[in-house]
Amino acid sequence: MEPTFLSEAMHPGHPKWDQAVTRRDPLYARQGDLRSEFARDYNRTLHCTAYRRLKHKTQVFYATQNDHVCTRIEHVNHVTAVARTIAETLGLNAELTSAIAIGHDLGHAPFGHAGERLLSRIAETELGSRFRHQNNSLHFVDRIETLEAPGGVHYNLNLTYAVRDGVVCHCGQMGDRPVYPRDTALPLEQIPGDTIVEPFTWEGAVVKVADRVAALGRDIEDAIRLKILTRDELKYLRAVAQRFGESTFRHINNSLLMQVFINDLCRSSSPETGLRFSSANVELMSELTEFNYRHIHFHERLAYFVEYAELIVNTIFKRLKGTYHPDKSLSNVNQLREVCPHLADTFYDWLIKYGHPSLRRTISLKYMADRLYNPEDEDDYTRAILDYISGMTDSFAIKAFEEIVSF
Template sequence: MTNKADRPFSEVAATPENANWEKLIARPSALYNRADDVRSPFARDYTRILHSTAYRRLKHKTQVFYNIDNDHICTRMEHVAHVESVSSTIASNLGLNTELTKAIAMGHDLGHAPFGHHGETILTKLCQNYISKDMKFWHEKNGLYFVDKVELLADNYNDYKNLDLTYAVRDGIISHCGEVDENGTKPRTEFISLEEDFKEAGQYAPITWEGCVVKLSDKIAYVGRDIEDAIQLGFIDDEAKHTL
């Protein structure tokens, strides 16, 4: 039988016992409810993301290598599945909320541009040339914008609304930046305005331990699979493989 010693983070998990629970499950706008719905707020977020068009478009976006006529090269949708797998395994063993972890993992890359990170570089140049020299495209912010302002789902009255995800999931999306070199991470304590206070990628740590797990799992997933793809495409030869 599993005890607290085996699940050391269970007391700080994003569960109803957490003192910040109501803030974590708060939504920009209330969702319709059904008395027989067995899903938690985070489980509802997971399915709302799953049914969004932004998630469906991930299958056409590559992770690193683009315009490759090879079905075995990682797509952005496959990367999301890898992150979900890694993060939920870690969260489960730590005693964290796996439903929140999976929802953040599912939505963390919804704002990515086509052509991997090179697409972000091109969009930044276009923004700076035609909008503002100080403007920078970063997919974490774009992901939050998509779930808050762009993506629509029909409710049970066939009225279309934005995804209206919980604060904890929206926070996990905008704060998941894995390109910042860090030796460790822990949650911040303040419930900030995600739209207004975030000015650049990696500025703030996630508000939950579940968000921190997804952030680290993102790096675990992409580093391993990017190396695998590079080997398969011949960018890394046999001699180089022995140095990895």
């Protein structure tokens, strides 16, 4: 297949190149480093703690005890694999594509999209704002996550504009509308979460498409493994598999769907027509998306857990908000250690790391992350709690909740 996007790839000489490789601050370079700017971004994300926590965050099934059910980290790795295959086939920059893909979901809350809705509800009530995982992903790669630099001091990730842009612009349904990159560089922190903004690069557009492709079949595989689908629903999936002449498949599976959609996208797309699927596969994607939402995402067994997740998130928020005082919030968090040692220890460290530099001196001078919160200001304190909860894994949130309610 001809790499029809070679002239559009984000490489030196591209009209958007200078903007694409811009960083918020200069980034140190080790002598003899062989990596490109985007390869460095990929590695910086791979090494950060938010990426590690994805292995215990919900994709669809909450706090799963089944080792073979997809968690958020597996989804991210699937998106990275799909996006890289598409980028390499089309002739785009695969390193940039991979760097966007590996970081696109770092800001997801515990308990998946249910947790996202819960935090958004709290943010609206307390701050008059919304919580969106894509904006929180940008917030985490920009201001929360840190890595140790030479000299032992920890700084923010400081990723390139093109990667940060792809992270915050990865959401939005395609339907039969082709995806093109936008022309102008926008201030990314000001992109509203409830508005669909196309990415700045073709590589970011590829990740946006890959996010859809990677999830459809994996959700179905997990639903089959967990036995939540009826006979009629399984019969429907067998019929879908047979559309592709796959009579040996008992049900549709992830690898089959990935192959179908990746091949179709690469054959149907061009710089002139945008990233697109054939009309038959647009219909198939829409059909399977509706199936997944109706029979999997909103299955009654998941609905039971949403109520449990709501209790967990609200309880943690209320317990931590109860420690706020204009003059002695840190002292109150210290006192909380007597009954909730794990929760209090980690939240105290969070306030120190992202608080005023004078607070950091009480523990360490190694953190040079952005100052985000003033613990004396109630709105700042509320934001600190929401950021802290959003970084939790499902298992940590459950542990914190049990610590709160145990005697």
